[in-house]
Amino acid sequence: MPDWNSEASRKLTHSKLSADEREEISRELAGYLEDLCSDAPARGLDDFAATQTAAAELHEDKHLGAHLYRARKENPMNLNDRVKRLWLPGLTILLASAASLTIFQIAGLRPYFQTVWFRGDSMTPHSVYSYLTIYVPWLCVLPFLGAAGAYWSRRAGSSRAIQVAAGVFPVLVFLAIFLVICPFSFAFDGLPAAGSLAAAVVSWVVIPGGALLLGVLPFLRSSSATRYNTAARS
Amino acid sequence: MIGANIKRGSAELAILSILAERPLHGYEIARRIERQTRGALRFTLASLYPLLYRLESRGWLRATWGETPAGRARRYYRLTAAGRKKLAPLRKEWNELFRALGRLAEAHHA
Numbered sequence: 314m315p316d317w318n319s320e321a322s323r324k325l326t327h328s329k330l331s332a333d334e335r336e337e338i339s340r341e342l343a344g345y346l347e348d349l350c351s352d353a354p355a356r357g358l359d360d361f362a363a364t365q366t367a368a369a370e371l372h373e374d375k376h377l378g379a380h381l382y383r384a385r386k387e388n389p390m391n392l393n394d395r396v397k398r399l400w401l402p403g404l405t406i407l408l409a410s411a412a413s414l415t416i417f418q419i420a421g422l423r424p425y426f427q428t429v430w431f432r433g434d435s436m437t438p439h440s441v442y443s444y445l446t447i448y449v450p451w452l453c454v455l456p457f458l459g460a461a462g463a464y465w466s467r468r469a470g471s472s473r474a475i476q477v478a479a480g481v482f483p484v485l486v487f488l489a490i491f492l493v494i495c496p497f498s499f500a501f502d503g504l505p506a507a508g509s510l511a512a513a514v515v516s517w518v519v520i521p522g523g524a525l526l527l528g529v530l531p532f533l534r535s536s537s538a539t540r541y542n543t544a545a546r547s
Numbered sequence: 548m549i550g551a552n553i554k555r556g557s558a559e560l561a562i563l564s565i566l567a568e569r570p571l572h573g574y575e576i577a578r579r580i581e582r583q584t585r586g587a588l589r590f591t592l593a594s595l596y597p598l599l600y601r602l603e604s605r606g607w608l609r610a611t612w613g614e615t616p617a618g619r620a621r622r623y624y625r626l627t628a629a630g631r632k633k634l635a636p637l638r639k640e641w642n643e644l645f646r647a648l649g650r651l652a653e654a655h656h657a
Contacts, residue, residue, distance in 0.1 A: 338596075341573065341622045345592055348574035348621075374593035384600035394606060470606030470629030 314350055315364060317343035317371075324371055328378025330385075338381060346371060398471035403482030406462040410483045410521075413454050424448045446516040452524045458483075459528030473533055480529035484522040491518065558598055560641055561588055563607065563626060563634045570625035572615075573599065599624060607633055 321342040325335045346367040353363030374380060425447045459480040466479035478485065491514050498510055561580050565571065571579065576599070577590040590598075602608045607630030613623045626634070 337622075340620070342592060342596065344619065344621045345573045345577075345596075347619070348572075349592075352574075352578070370592040373591055377593055377597075380593075380597045381600060384597040385604055398606075468628045470609075470627040 317346040320371060325378040329382045330378060397469040398466050398475050399479050402462045402465035402479040406458040407483040407486055409458050410455060414448065414451050417448060417451055422448060422450060445512050447520065452521065455521055455524035456528035459525030463529040463532045467532055476532060477529055481522050481525045484518045484525060487517045559602065560637050562598065562602060563630055566624055566626045567634055570623045572621035572623050
């Protein structure tokens, strides 16, 4: 039997597919061609005829690589899909996380403060300190919100990357805000601002991001460990 | 034998319907469709994979690598929630079309 993987890879050589895509598609097409050959006796074909049939299918479309490339790239997420898969779940869990934090604050919850020191440099020789602000009960809620965002996004048919983005959406918004603030704070206040900003990023992006991600992870794992039984093939 | 244009139009429905039963890899999809339509619809590698990738990029199918009982790695396709949602109206449209064509044929005979 020919090496179908190499044959398929050669067939896709001049396409616009990336090396990774080409490798994956070649593997997949090779699997199809191997199955076609192994199924040949059931279809009344000998080995030679089976190989000829498989080769004919592979070379039937002169522009197979281009057609596969177009099929993969043809339908990027349109606005409607993007709303359903990212913005809607993301904004909903952003609102839910803000609402839950507000409720905890109204209920009298006080954050746990952790002091962090930042050593001075030649320009500002004195050391400064800042606080990490940690709301533990709020952090306990976040994995559920992350899971809800990822589940919602997955139900809408999104890729893993979009599921992760939808699940950690609130911290992406915080991060964007910090990225806008950072240059101005550095320009005007120097090191003291850097200390406060670093503490704020850890408090509002890194730690909550980890908590949200905890909720997202089970959804990513379950889709990668799939094993299917193909015994039904007759 | 069904004409080429109708075949192209019905190919999406055939793939979505066959995957509504269970996840399958490419070769199984082609053979099952061929068997269940008694050879009226027949996919080859060149007609099947561009369509599978198109349906995947629309988010109607999701593909993951898995193993056959013989230990061979194959890429399995399954219907997503979005694909399942798309299947019902698609079936309805095609049923309506075939009923309409049936009525037309009966009227012609009469």
